[in-house]
Amino acid sequence: MARGKVQMKRIENPVHRQVTFCKRRAGLLKKAKELSVLCDAEIGLFIFSAHGKLYELATKGSMQGLIERYLKSTKGVEVAEEAKDTQALDPKEEINMLKNEIDVLQKGLSYMYGGGAGTMTLDELHSLEKYLEIWMYHIRSAKMDIMFQEIQLLKNKEGILEAANKYLQDKIDEQYTVTNMTQNLTDFQCPLTVQNEIFQF
Numbered sequence: 001m002a003r004g005k006v007q008m009k010r011i012e013n014p015v016h017r018q019v020t021f022c023k024r025r026a027g028l029l030k031k032a033k034e035l036s037v038l039c040d041a042e043i044g045l046f047i048f049s050a051h052g053k054l055y056e057l058a059t060k061g062s063m064q065g066l067i068e069r070y071l072k073s074t075k076g077v078e079v080a081e082e083a084k085d086t087q088a089l090d091p092k093e094e095i096n097m098l099k100n101e102i103d104v105l106q107k108g109l110s111y112m113y114g115g116g117a118g119t120m121t122l123d124e125l126h127s128l129e130k131y132l133e134i135w136m137y138h139i140r141s142a143k144m145d146i147m148f149q150e151i152q153l154l155k156n157k158e159g160i161l162e163a164a165n166k167y168l169q170d171k172i173d174e175q176y177t178v179t180n181m182t183q184n185l186t187d188f189q190c191p192l193t194v195q196n197e198i199f200q201f
Contacts, residue, residue: 014144014147021049029045029055029057032057032059033059036060042061042069043059043060044057044066050140050144051144051145051148101127104124104127104128104131105128105131107128108124108128108131
């Protein structure tokens with residue numbers, strides 16, 4: 001039976017999402033290795049999980065060597081210099097940019113709370129959508145961290161309860177053994193009949 005088409009959207013169930021991530025990550029790494037062997041290609045692959053864990057693959061040599069080769073082939077020095085130039089903005093330009101961002105965010109807040117409908121331009125709505133996506137990512141990450149911490153606390157409590165349960169079970173077994181020994185000693189005091197006479201121990 002053919003599988004249905006998978007919808008390309010975020011999996012809401014965290015367990016299903018983690019299972020899918022593990023399976024697809026393994027499949028991706030396997031395909032990269034196969035491509036490297038079959039086509040004699042050098043492949044470097046980075047994967048960051050939702051929790052920030054790094055998975056990497058360098059099919060030939062080291063990942064550092066592949067990165068250096070990539071930077072040389074793409075003229076990474078020039079790219080880095082351009083990035084520095086863009087970062088070193090004029091203070092006035094930076095102030096204006098921050099003012100615009102604050103203005104967009106304030107309009108977005110009033111828009112979300114029902115006020116100022118129709119006062120935002122399409123560009124402002126796009127900017128607001130981008131900020132909302134960033135916020136949602138941070139909120140989901142924080143929520144996953146809290147859930148992970150709660151799971152760890154529950155596991156710790158489970159360990160403590162199991163240890164307490166074992167201690168109590170050992171105490172019960174010990175008490176049961178003492179009771180049985182006492183009972184056996186009591187049962188041992190039984191009458192003996194010898195030549196029609198009864199003797200007591």
